[in-house]
Amino acid sequence: MKHKIADEMTSPRIIKSHFTGPLLPPQLWHKKPKILYILRNPKDLAVSMFHFQKIVLQVPEIRNQSFAEFLDEMISGELWYGPWWEHYLFFWKKRHESNVLLLRFEDTRRDLRGQVEKVSKFLGTDCSDEKLAAITDYCSFQNMKENNTTNPGFLFESKDRQNETFMRKGIAGEWKLHFTVAQNEVFTAHIKEKLYGTGLTFEND
Incomplete structure (x- = not known):
């Protein structure tokens, strides 16, 4: 697979x-470059994706979607990135590999x-305390x-979403x-079902 940039x-x-692991170039798993993967509590992931797709996907059905409707799609795995648990578990299973x-x-x-x-140690860099x-x-x-290079909100400006930003709260x-008591109970059970026996758990559940 070639990519000009x-x-x-x-x-x-x-x-x-x-991208999910299977969609990445296959040579990645043979050449073994350094791979840094960041996990996030699936509940916070749900909130982040809910707001993110409203900015990125200029589709009325999505921009008017309720959080409850979004949660239903996330639980079914019918999101545009696919099932969140498959994304997580692909890399979780590789966590002991030296390049991950x-x-x-x-x-x-x-x-x-x-x-x-x-990260500095993982990459083998010799950074000073000042660096x-x-x-x-x-x-x-x-x-x-x-920083416009890390928060390119100008790419997603919308006249009807003036107060939305690409990077929101970072907490x-x-x-x-966002979750009601009932939604939290359902989603907690969903997480436990998908991650059962994997050893992957999250705080504040």
Whole structure:
């Protein structure tokens, strides 16, 4: 599989993707480049995707969709990215491979500097304390939200969605403000069913 932009990038290079594992180039699993995969509590994932697709997908049916309707689709696995659990579990099963590092979004909120150091070690870089501090500051949510390269809201501007932004809050646990008690019970059971026996669990459930 060839990609003009990727082919023209000099090494070492960074490529960001939301693809599921099976959709990535097959040579990835033979050449074994460094792979960083970030997991997030599925409940917060649901909230994030609900708002995200309203900005990205300019489709009336989706922009007018209720959160309850979206949850039904997420539980059935009928979203445009496919079933969330298949996405997670593909990489979860590879977590012990030397070229794969799994991080949790919640840990980046709790200890960003610690996660930056973990990534630095994984990549084999020799960063000074000053460099690590600069990277940590650069990767803070507020700085990323103010950076057009990481928060390209101008790409999704909509006259009827003036107050929406590509990067919203960047917090863990926002699902508690969206889920009803009944929805939480149903979704908690859904998570347990899909992740049963895998060893993958999430905090604040």
